[in-house]
Amino acid sequence: MTMDDRVDQAAQAIVGRAEERFQAHWMEIVSWTDRLFAKLMVGQWLFAIVIALVVSPYAWEGRVRTVHAHVWFAIFLGGAISVFPIALAVRRAGWVVTRHVIAGAQMLWSALLIHLTGGRIETHFHVFGSLGILAFYRDWTVLATATVVVASEHLIRGLVWPESVYGVANPEWWRFLEHAFWVIFSVVFLAMSCLRALKEMRLMAERGAHIEALSEAEWRRSSVLERVAKVSA
Amino acid sequence: MDGTRGWLAFGVVWVLALVLGFTLLWKYKMQPGDADGAPAAWPTESRIARRPDRATLVLFAHPECPCTRASLAELARLLARFEDRLTADVVFLRPSDVGAAWDGSDLWRTASAMPGVTAVRDDDGVEAVRFRATTSGAAVLYDARGRLLFRGGLTSARGHEGDSAGLQRISSLLRTGQADRSDAPVYGCSLALGARSARASLKEMQ
Numbered sequence: 001m002t003m004d005d006r007v008d009q010a011a012q013a014i015v016g017r018a019e020e021r022f023q024a025h026w027m028e029i030v031s032w033t034d035r036l037f038a039k040l041m042v043g044q045w046l047f048a049i050v051i052a053l054v055v056s057p058y059a060w061e062g063r064v065r066t067v068h069a070h071v072w073f074a075i076f077l078g079g080a081i082s083v084f085p086i087a088l089a090v091r092r093a094g095w096v097v098t099r100h101v102i103a104g105a106q107m108l109w110s111a112l113l114i115h116l117t118g119g120r121i122e123t124h125f126h127v128f129g130s131l132g133i134l135a136f137y138r139d140w141t142v143l144a145t146a147t148v149v150v151a152s153e154h155l156i157r158g159l160v161w162p163e164s165v166y167g168v169a170n171p172e173w174w175r176f177l178e179h180a181f182w183v184i185f186s187v188v189f190l191a192m193s194c195l196r197a198l199k200e201m202r203l204m205a206e207r208g209a210h211i212e213a214l215s216e217a218e219w220r221r222s223s224v225l226e227r228v229a230k231v232s233a
Numbered sequence: 234m235d236g237t238r239g240w241l242a243f244g245v246v247w248v249l250a251l252v253l254g255f256t257l258l259w260k261y262k263m264q265p266g267d268a269d270g271a272p273a274a275w276p277t278e279s280r281i282a283r284r285p286d287r288a289t290l291v292l293f294a295h296p297e298c299p300c301t302r303a304s305l306a307e308l309a310r311l312l313a314r315f316e317d318r319l320t321a322d323v324v325f326l327r328p329s330d331v332g333a334a335w336d337g338s339d340l341w342r343t344a345s346a347m348p349g350v351t352a353v354r355d356d357d358g359v360e361a362v363r364f365r366a367t368t369s370g371a372a373v374l375y376d377a378r379g380r381l382l383f384r385g386g387l388t389s390a391r392g393h394e395g396d397s398a399g400l401q402r403i404s405s406l407l408r409t410g411q412a413d414r415s416d417a418p419v420y421g422c423s424l425a426l427g428a429r430s431a432r433a434s435l436k437e438m439q
Contacts, residue, residue, distance in 0.1 A: 056299035060297050061423040076254065080254055083247070088240070163390065
């Protein structure tokens with residue numbers, strides 16, 4: 001084996017190790033974010049139930065009251081939204097499917113909370129807050145999934161019950177794009193931030209692999225007595 | 234359940250459950266209440282004061298109906314836009330057997346604090362019967378001469394704030410005197426006390 005071959009082999013080993021370090025770091029971030037969202041899903045569920053109980057506990061027929069449908073929707077629809085992403089986050093943290101399911105579920109949580117709070121404009125900020133938290137994954141495709149889900153919800157509801165989205169019965173067909181535009185505006189910059197973060201993580205992984213290789217080379221060059229001294233220190 | 238096939242089956246059931254859940258939610262939100270036609274002229278026997286110099290909007294409300302909070306929010310926006318052309322009364326249902334328990338409700342306080350609004354108590358729903366309002370959130374708009382301009386709701390769905398057909402039509406009527414329609418669906422709790430209760434009160438008064 002020539003010197004060049006040895007250099008190539010060492011370089012490949014460093015590249016391989018850098019990739020390993022990068023993947024391990026990313027998996028740690030993704031799994032942590034999955035677990036964070038599992039807790040958030042439980043929190044949103046409880047929050048929705050409290051909101052329904054405080055804002056609209058009862059529906060009335062004259063003097064007769066019944067439990068308001070919002071309470072049941074908060075319990076059962078809220079539970080349905082949360083159960084699958086929680087199960088995935090607990091059992092399959094780090095799996096690519098987990099984070100895309102979480103992204104879709106998070107957008108549906110925005111839709112449900114908007115309904116439970118009577119369409120308040122302030123609750124629409126939940127969409128943008130959620131996109132910011134989804135960016136923790138540093139995976140722009142997760143943001144794309146969230147955008148598709150929120151745009152689809154608007155498109156379908158706009159086609160079937162346009163008044164509930166736009167306030168008018170015959171909106172222009174492209175009105176959902178106006179709503180989606182601001183989501184896309186936010187997603188574009190978050191995606192840029194994700195790509196940049198990944199690039200920085202790769203750089204860190206390469207530097208780490210280099211340092212490891214140098215430490216190993218130094219170790220090999222050192223005498224037996226020096227190694228014993230280092231280990232005992 | 235670690236097999237991909239198991240997760241896939243769980244995912245399919247999940248998606249179907251969500252489609253069903255959101256469809257039910259949307260249907261519920263878009264289910265209008267009953268709406269009868271309001272009288273074409275301001276009922277002369279009504280105890281609600283009508284302003285002769287501007288349009289009068291009367292909003293009928295159940296004091297405990299959470300959906301009506303959105304109607305009050307929309308009424309506030311309408312009054313802010315047309316404060317010089319519009320006055321409003323919010324008429325709260327009050328069955329005699331309920332007593333004063335409903336008088337201090339959150340909606341009562343909100344309506345009482347709104348500029349340009351008079352909160353009125355409607356004992357046994359007598360005024361609601363006069364104006365043929367059967368759903369909380371039902372609004373009637375009369376011009377300065379007491380002619381009916383509009384009847385319907387101010388929200389686009391049950392308890393949902395934001396633009397609505399009713400709001401747009403009232404705005405158009407107040408701005409130009411015309412609108413594509415003079416009604417809109419009403420979303421809210423029922424005002425029905427049982428027809429006998431209000432009719433009996435009406436007879437007593439006559």
